[in-house]
Amino acid sequence: MKSSRVLPAYLLALIFLVSVIWPFVKEEPVPKPFLYDENGAVVDTTPYPPSSLYWLGTDREGRDLYYLLVIGAKWTMLFAFIVTAFRIILATFLGVWLKNWFTSLWVEGFLQAFTFVPQSLIAIIWLAPFLLYELRSAPSLTQPQSIFLQLFVLTIVGVPTTAKMVGETVRTIHAYDFMDSARVLGGSSYHRSRRHVFPHLLPRLIILSGRQLVQVLTLLLHLAIFHIFIGGTVITSGQEHDQFNVYSSSTYEWAGLIGSRYGELLLEPNIVLFPVMAYSFLILLVNKVVNDLEKSNKNP
Template identity: 45%
Template sequence: MLSKTPLFFTGLFLLLFILIVSIVIPIALSEPEINPFRYSDALKKLEIPPYSPSKGNWLGTDRNGKDLFYILVDGAKYTILFACIITLARIFVSVILGLIFKRLFNSSWFSGLIQSFQYVPQSLIVLLTLSPFLFYEVRNDSVFSTLETLFLQLLVLIAVGVLPLGKIIAETAEQLSRTEYVNCSKLMGASYFQITAKHILPHLWPRLFVIGGRQFAQVLTLMLHLAIYHLFIGGVQITSGQEHDQFNHFATISNEWTGLISTYHKELMLEPFIVMVPVTAFALLVLCINLMTKDLEHHFSKRSLFK
């Protein structure tokens, strides 16, 4: 299997490596101290943040003096784990609903209802649902704790993708149930549960791996869309130095990558390297997931599972 899907296992190894490093480094090492200014002996001048990449700061610092490498590593686990949990939960719930309510999902009126919602961006649905709960005035604290915010975000992001995915599962199960061996099992008196366990699920598992990869990339994209509107995973920290809060600053609490991109996007015309660090990391993560999915899809297509 390893020789047949080298890109998949290479990508899986990289994801696990990044995840382990993201967990271990913040535990083993404390965050580098923030220096509000430093004196450069070589240039004979006083410097203030943001600092360019150097030996002490591999990827440089942001405008507040925070080390970009450290916060990037620290936020990797939240980005990957959050997207992974949503993907697995969506697939788990969708498989159960798609197999149990197969006839409902394949009915014309319910299928058309789900199809109509596909023209509405998921990010818009999530934004309209979560904004009243998670956004707050700069003079007040958030109503929810970090754990409560995570749970609410997980619940909504899982729910918004269950029905479209359940429709795909139901259609796939319906297609498999029309095969000759399933019809023979029905004639021999096999129950729906036996047919599902013996004939449908074994052929459904390979497709679930491909669907899971696509869902993972879709969840990451959804997280980025939400971050544009300052809806960060784990919550948002709103601060302002203005008396009437004309210029609010929205910062991610968990350092997850989509939140960092949104937080630093204003630096694009000032200090581009600050925003390009999380952008590059996020782009490589999506590329890794897409390569893994394509490798699996190519492997299973050879076995005529998608024909």
Template identity: 45%
Template sequence: MLRKINAFYVGIVMLTSILFISIVIPNLMPEPAIEQFRYHFDQKSLEIPPFSPSSDNWFGTDRNGKDLFYAIMDGAKYTIFFALVITFGRMLLSFIGGLVFKRLFLNNWVSGLLQGFQFVPQSLIVLLVLSPLYFYELRTDSFLSYTETLVIQLVVLIAAGIFPLAKIIAETADSLSQNDYVTCAKHMGSSSLQITIRHVLPHLWPRLFVLSGRQFSQVLTLMLHLAIYHLFIGGVKITSGQVHDQFNNYSTVSNEWTGLISMYHRELMLEPFVVMIPVVAYTLLILCVNIMTKSLEKSLDKQAIY
């Protein structure tokens, strides 16, 4: 099926290239030193961050002098890896739950309850659960380590999408089991397990791949929604913005892209390139995923026609 999908390969190549570069570059080159100012002797002028894109800093720097190219390259692998782990965890648990407890998810009461939760944003649920754990007082450190922070975030983000996704898988499996060949298999004495393995799963797998692509995009969107409220994947570092702490600065620990967008959103009216660079990178990632998902959907539609 995938051999005929050129667009799918384009998305795969783009996604793999981004991930490969993100792993290799930070290991080959050290992070550029932060420069608080630059003095140009020929022009007798003083320049302070943020520095515009140049041969020294390909993407420029932020207001603290941090190199944006290194930050983008370093954060790409975390953004992709976190989204992949959350998507895989959701798909695996929802697949098992949707097939094992199919009758439960098809029950009118349970289905109606889950249908109502679809109108509640997942970002709101996750924010209410995680905020008390990660927003600590200024001048104090978080009581959770980096690993503990990451594990709790992954568990909550996975759990937030399991039940709606399991409902979709259960409904899809039930729809496939209504086909005529499945009915014939039932009359011939096939068990539910045999019907699931031989007749439902072969037609369910392609739909699961499409559903995985949609989930990946939804997880990236969810990460961006959480980042707007300073809840960054991997943890948040809170520092004082002024002497008397009237304003706080929220920084991402892992350099993941949604955290960078949230960190630099104030620069939109001051130095737009600082925030637009992570925005463009995030947009390209969404584009890669959508290209692959749309290609799979078209292939699935063609198979349904024939």
């Protein structure tokens, strides 16, 4: 594989490593609601624009956007990778074990519904009662519990259609002539799966994993627009008497940075612009890796 093809994968690994290491290298800057000159006069207030002091500016609370993006990258990437891995593992097991089950008219009709009903809608219905709460009450779940629930829901909503694709691929492999030869020679079901099915299935699973990863990243962004963030949603009052609520992410994951501040698009675009650019770049890298894998699979 050429170096240009592995560059996106290296960049993804670099972003993740920097995000993990950065909090140990530099502490989070203390938010400053006002900036003063040498005479003690107020010269600016939050949100601050990009400058030598704040490379990407700050949000309205005075938090450094560059720092938030760096430390939030690992949560975005790790969560999406884990959900994708769980989806592929469960879908592979179901697709291999129940490959013929997916051909029944009842199952076909049931899975057809997942084609038209967005996964984000199903996830919102399941997650909102647990992760969104009234301002004056405490969240019903801790952060680890919220993450576990989100992992479970986001995995389950994607398994049926993914398992169907795996099952179709497995049935195609079983239709090859060498599978008939293996059966005639007395190969057991386990032997045929281990020696013939999985070697042909694995390259396709790798490509499918990349596509699922993009789908999960898109799903996280959809959920964030409805203020459902990785690790739970922190709800605080933005005005006296709780007239307005402020929703924020406890982990600073990138979809949460976008979903919690998309209302600033016409007021302070920088607050939303840089997280959107970072998220778009992440999806671009993943898509590039998937496309390179597809080309390598076609032209080994």
